Amino acid sequence: MSSTRDIDALIDLMARLPGLGPRSARRAVLHLIRKRGLLLAPLARQMQLVADTARECLNCGNVGTADICDICSSEKRATGELCVVEDVADLWAMERSGVFRGRYHVLGGTLSALDAVGPEELRIPKLLDRVHAEGITEVILALNATVDGQTTTHYIADQLEGRVRITSLAQGVPIGGELDYLDDGTISAALRARKEL
Amino acid sequence: MSSTRDIDALIDLMARLPGLGPRSARRAVLHLIRKRGLLLAPLARQMQLVADTARECLNCGNVGTADICDICSSEKRATGELCVVEDVADLWAMERSGVFRGRYHVLGGTLSALDAVGPEELRIPKLLDRVHAEGITEVILALNATVDGQTTTHYIADQLEGRVRITSLAQGVPIGGELDYLDDGTISAALRARKEL
Ligand SMILES: [Zn+2]
Numbered sequence: 001m002s003s004t005r006d007i008d009a010l011i012d013l014m015a016r017l018p019g020l021g022p023r024s025a026r027r028a029v030l031h032l033i034r035k036r037g038l039l040l041a042p043l044a045r046q047m048q049l050v051a052d053t054a055r056e057c058l059n060c061g062n063v064g065t066a067d068i069c070d071i072c073s074s075e076k077r078a079t080g081e082l083c084v085v086e087d088v089a090d091l092w093a094m095e096r097s098g099v100f101r102g103r104y105h106v107l108g109g110t111l112s113a114l115d116a117v118g119p120e121e122l123r124i125p126k127l128l129d130r131v132h133a134e135g136i137t138e139v140i141l142a143l144n145a146t147v148d149g150q151t152t153t154h155y156i157a158d159q160l161e162g163r164v165r166i167t168s169l170a171q172g173v174p175i176g177g178e179l180d181y182l183d184d185g186t187i188s189a190a191l192r193a194r195k196e197l
Numbered sequence: 198m199s200s201t202r203d204i205d206a207l208i209d210l211m212a213r214l215p216g217l218g219p220r221s222a223r224r225a226v227l228h229l230i231r232k233r234g235l236l237l238a239p240l241a242r243q244m245q246l247v248a249d250t251a252r253e254c255l256n257c258g259n260v261g262t263a264d265i266c267d268i269c270s271s272e273k274r275a276t277g278e279l280c281v282v283e284d285v286a287d288l289w290a291m292e293r294s295g296v297f298r299g300r301y302h303v304l305g306g307t308l309s310a311l312d313a314v315g316p317e318e319l320r321i322p323k324l325l326d327r328v329h330a331e332g333i334t335e336v337i338l339a340l341n342a343t344v345d346g347q348t349t350t351h352y353i354a355d356q357l358e359g360r361v362r363i364t365s366l367a368q369g370v371p372i373g374g375e376l377d378y379l380d381d382g383t384i385s386a387a388l389r390a391r392k393e394l
């Protein structure tokens with residue numbers, strides 16, 4: 001069926017998105033074809049635009065469309081507070097809570113003996129550099145409350161000990177919970193009640 | 198945050214896909230940005246291609262990239278059997294089962310008093326035309342085993358009574374079940390065991 005080959009190829013690509021299997025990819029593609037003027041064509045253009053322009057911030061690891069992201073570029077965000085998160089989804093979750101006014105540092109994961117992820121695989125050396133270079137007075141370790149997240153928190157706290165105030169999110173983050181799943185109020189409460197390590 | 202506006206716009210478009218909410222749309226977009234060379238750019242191109250070429254078959258309602266789809270164009274599929282389904286996802290499910298060699302007719306829904314869907318809103322007049330024009334000897338009514346699906350089955354059976362053999366899928370379709378959720382083997386069994394109405 002040659003004329004459906006292009007549609008099958010689109011379904012195969014869609015099925016590679018997280019959370020979509022073959023069946024939901026087929027449903028999504030049929031929906032897109034039905035709304036090809038209102039949704040499929042705009043989505044194609046927006047994807048191409050993002051594919052052409054998106055990049056990771058060379059300083060913090062956030063995604064944006066410039067080499068240095070808006071948060072790192074903004075003098076208003078130079079509060080001396082640096083919030084360390086595992087990935088960009090967590091940074092976005094923090095931003096949605098609207099309570100943090102400093103800058104971020106995205107590690108890109110956690111230390112993991114099992115997966116052979118050491119400090120060099122993450123952005124930990126860059127973090128240590130930034131604490132000096134940007135005159136950071138407080139590092140807020142906002143990693144997930146998982147075993148690997150907490151291992152990473154303690155590793156970074158050891159590295160920075162005596163050089164800067166080190167805090168971590170306290171109240172409201174459930175054991176085993178991931179930041180990106182929490183509501184904004186919970187994140188706000190956890191940030192306000194942060195405690196010294 | 199001007200440089201993330203394009204990314205936010207992409208998230209908003211993705212969240213309009215069935216099965217994706219705001220959170221899974223954010224996850225999907227982050228995944229796409231990480232794989233912008235291998236997945237995002239090819240997906241954008243394939244979406245644009247399908248947006249430019251996809252259309253509904255003027256004869257049967259299937260989707261493809263020509264005015265008349267491959268199945269309607271193929272003489273091999275002119276077996277005299279016509280399988281009536283609610284939507285294109287059901288046609289695809291039938292094709293995956295690989296057991297049916299005739300042609301299809303996609304109604305585009307079911308009759309529904311509640312939603313004011315009458316025969317003219319579906320492709321029922323076109324179905325009656327095709328039974329004559331294509332020398333159909335058997336109409337297989339493969340609608341979902343829902344109340345509206347069965348109402349539609351009986352309405353079409355009444356319209357065609359005495360003019361053609363009329364059958365429906367029999368074994369294996371669970372009460373309240375929808376074709377697109379069934380495994381291929383169940384669909385095959387139901388087609389083989391189809392019964393006279
Ligand atoms: Zn940055």
Ligand SMILES: [Zn+2]
Nearest residue numbers: 254257266269
């Ligand atoms: Zn057709």
